Amino acid sequence: MPSLALKNLFYDKVRLAVTLVGIIFSVVLSSVQLGLFVGFQRATSDILFYSNADLWITSENVTHAEDGVPFSEKKLYKVLGSPDVERVEKQIVQFANWKKPNGADTGILLVGGNLDGGMGVPFKIVRGNIEDLNKPDAVMVEELYADKLGVSEIGETVEIGGFRAEVVGFTRGVRSFTTSPPVFTTFKNAQNFFGLPEDQTLYLVVRAKEGAELQALKTDLKNRVSNVDVYTRMEWTNKQRNYWMFGTGAGITVLIAAALGLLVGVVVVAQTIYAATVDHIKEYGTLKAMGATNFYLYKVIITQAFLSGLIGYAIGMSIALVVSYISQQGTTAIILPWQLVLALFGLTMIMCIGASVVSINKVTRIDPAMVFKG
Amino acid sequence: MNKAIEVKDLVKTYGSGETAVHALKKVDLNVFEGELLLLLGASGSGKTTLISIIGGILSATSGSCKIRGTEIVGLPQSKLPKVRLDNIGFIFQGFNLFPALTAQENVEITLDLKGIKGRKAKRKSTELLERVGLGDKLKSHPSDLSGGQKQRVAIARALAGEPHIILADEPTAALDSESGKLIMDLLQELAHEQKRSIVVVTHDNRIFDYADRIVEIEDGRIQDAETEKHGDGESLHIPTEMIEQGANA
Ligand SMILES: Nc1ncnc2c1ncn2[C@@H]1O[C@H](COP(=O)(O)OP(=O)(O)OP(=O)(O)O)[C@@H](O)[C@H]1O
Ligand SMILES: [Mg+2]
Numbered sequence: 001m002p003s004l005a006l007k008n009l010f011y012d013k014v015r016l017a018v019t020l021v022g023i024i025f026s027v028v029l030s031s032v033q034l035g036l037f038v039g040f041q042r043a044t045s046d047i048l049f050y051s052n053a054d055l056w057i058t059s060e061n062v063t064h065a066e067d068g069v070p071f072s073e074k075k076l077y078k079v080l081g082s083p084d085v086e087r088v089e090k091q092i093v094q095f096a097n098w099k100k101p102n103g104a105d106t107g108i109l110l111v112g113g114n115l116d117g118g119m120g121v122p123f124k125i126v127r128g129n130i131e132d133l134n135k136p137d138a139v140m141v142e143e144l145y146a147d148k149l150g151v152s153e154i155g156e157t158v159e160i161g162g163f164r165a166e167v168v169g170f171t172r173g174v175r176s177f178t179t180s181p182p183v184f185t186t187f188k189n190a191q192n193f194f195g196l197p198e199d200q201t202l203y204l205v206v207r208a209k210e211g212a213e214l215q216a217l218k219t220d221l222k223n224r225v226s227n228v229d230v231y232t233r234m235e236w237t238n239k240q241r242n243y244w245m246f247g248t249g250a251g252i253t254v255l256i257a258a259a260l261g262l263l264v265g266v267v268v269v270a271q272t273i274y275a276a277t278v279d280h281i282k283e284y285g286t287l288k289a290m291g292a293t294n295f296y297l298y299k300v301i302i303t304q305a306f307l308s309g310l311i312g313y314a315i316g317m318s319i320a321l322v323v324s325y326i327s328q329q330g331t332t333a334i335i336l337p338w339q340l341v342l343a344l345f346g347l348t349m350i351m352c353i354g355a356s357v358v359s360i361n362k363v364t365r366i367d368p369a370m371v372f373k374g
Numbered sequence: 375m376n377k378a379i380e381v382k383d384l385v386k387t388y389g390s391g392e393t394a395v396h397a398l399k400k401v402d403l404n405v406f407e408g409e410l411l412l413l414l415g416a417s418g419s420g421k422t423t424l425i426s427i428i429g430g431i432l433s434a435t436s437g438s439c440k441i442r443g444t445e446i447v448g449l450p451q452s453k454l455p456k457v458r459l460d461n462i463g464f465i466f467q468g469f470n471l472f473p474a475l476t477a478q479e480n481v482e483i484t485l486d487l488k489g490i491k492g493r494k495a496k497r498k499s500t501e502l503l504e505r506v507g508l509g510d511k512l513k514s515h516p517s518d519l520s521g522g523q524k525q526r527v528a529i530a531r532a533l534a535g536e537p538h539i540i541l542a543d544e545p546t547a548a549l550d551s552e553s554g555k556l557i558m559d560l561l562q563e564l565a566h567e568q569k570r571s572i573v574v575v576t577h578d579n580r581i582f583d584y585a586d587r588i589v590e591i592e593d594g595r596i597q598d599a600e601t602e603k604h605g606d607g608e609s610l611h612i613p614t615e616m617i618e619q620g621a622n623a
Contacts, residue, residue: 003479007472007474011473282470283470286464289431289458290459290531291457291459292455292487293455369432371466372422372425
């Protein structure tokens with residue numbers, strides 16, 4: 001039987017090609033879309049995910065990181081009052097205006113943290129030293145957006161929020177979901193650039209003591225400090241992701257495209273497997289007359305669907321992985337975590353086998369007496 | 375002689391009401407072991423319907439059809455594949471080979487259905503194809519074979535199931551007389567030497583000589599005269615000249 005499934009599959013090369021193109025298209029489209037989704041998701045939140053903080057403290061009801069509301073830095077001392085807190089630092093994440101060396105304006109996402117605290121500071125640095133950020137006016141920018149920011153070398157000067165700023169280094173791979181590239185600096189510099197009053201901060205980032213229970217610490221801090229929300233790093237990261245992906249509808253669009261990709265796959269595969277079944281209907285009838293059970297025929301059809309799926313997935317995923325690799329050299333990253341690669345494999349197989357259901361229905365109804373007809 | 379096929383009062387009506395077609399109207403027929411029986415009849419007389427019921431691929435409306443003693447009329451659909459697999463080999467006018475498979479693989483399909491796989495299947499299929507004179511065509515695809523060769527592959531395929539009964543619908547109609555004779559020689563040998571029961575539906579008067587017995591069906595009824603050829607094949611066997619004989623033996 002496997003030989004019949006296999007041989008029939010490879011016998012009609014044109015049909016096989018059509019089936020495979022359908023599956024490949026579907027796998028590439030849906031994995032690229034889902035990879036984009038993951039890429040976007042990470043781009044919205046890398047600065048939080050890689051912030052190194054255990055907890056983030058925000059003003060109440062802040063929906064996303066770019067929308068922080070200033071509050072008094074005095075709250076920092078209340079936080080320090082908790083026995084489970086190792087360290088607290090002020091933090092700024094906020095949109096700001098950047099004037100390129102040539103005078104043109106563009107938006108940036110200013111990220112300012114205290115270097116000593118090691119939280120909310122630049123990561124993935126490829127040029128320059130993090131200590132150089134201690135210089136007043138010093139910033140580090142993301143290489144991927146160097147063109148957009150109009151800078152390419154250390155030492156170039158620009159203006160942020162009307163104040164002079166000097167590029168002291170570059171990161172590589174810290175993406176932005178919005179059109180505003182991330183620019184790192186110290187809290188102090190950011191406070192100047194942003195024009196935040198001396199005694200105010202947008203966020204507090206907290207490092208807990210070794211072994212502290214974060215949920216308990218969260219509750220403790222909520223009780224100590226009024227009018228703030230407290231999140232673990234992952235909670236805050238996920239809140240940020242959900243805001244940008246679902247609050248704005250950006251993610252839905254990508255997911256719909258992914259679903260469409262899968263749907264196209266199902267339709268193409270169902271259609272080609274069905275057409276193949278109809279073409280071979282006399283053979284299936286003959287098999288039945290020879291004494292094959294329906295189950296035997298299902299095995300033939302499902303094996304064909306399975307093989308098509310396997311080959312299509314292998315080719316499609318290879319293409320998607322190459323696309324993903326190339327995309328990661330640019331600002332829009334298509335990221336395919338292994339879980340996604342695996343899930344898509346399962347999905348492709350389910351899709352292909354599901355697509356053969358109509359055909360299975362067809363062979364079930366074959367009247368074996370048809371074998372004697374013309 | 376043992377009866378391989380025992381048909382009694384067999385009725386087949388297609389459809390119902392005004393449009394009902396009474397394809398078989400109380401047919402009685404016995405086929406013995408080792409016998410090659412020709413079934414003649416005008417177009418639409420019910421030949422295919424009859425062998426389809428005997429072969430377990432069509433259900434009868436009423437009556438009885440015993441295959442080597444087992445009643446198959448009224449048997450549930452799910453039981454029929456096994457009856458076919460164990461007892462029946464079909465030969466078709468259009469060969470019905472699997473075009474994507476080689477001659478040998480075509481034969482192996484039957485073996486696979488019977489649960490015979492691997493080396494054993496290879497050996498057995500080779501043997502069978504050698505027996506039908508195609509030992510040199512094992513790896514050929516049907517598209518590379520002549521009509522007669524295809525029909526011989528089909529016979530080898532049917533034989534792979536070691537059926538007691540072979541049902542052939544117009545097996546020579548698509549063949550030239552030379553190939554047709556070869557096929558009939560083969561079928562006759564299977565009947566006489568291996569004691570299989572062979573029913574051949576035909577219009578082809580070139581093959582009448584091969585019949586041990588000729589039965590004619592007309593408008594859904596077996597004519598109550600049959601011709602039996604005795605031993606040396608001297609007797610006449612054109613249906614219109616049939617010798618009176620107990621039709622239901
Ligand atoms: N599936 C069906 N539905 C309705 N009527 C049918 C069906 N199959 C056969 N018939 C009718 O039953 C009668 C017998 O048909 P059958 O095919 O058995 O004849 P036949 O002797 O094999 O004819 P031929 O020599 O043309 O093959 C015919 O009147 C035919 O039209
Ligand atoms: Mg017919």
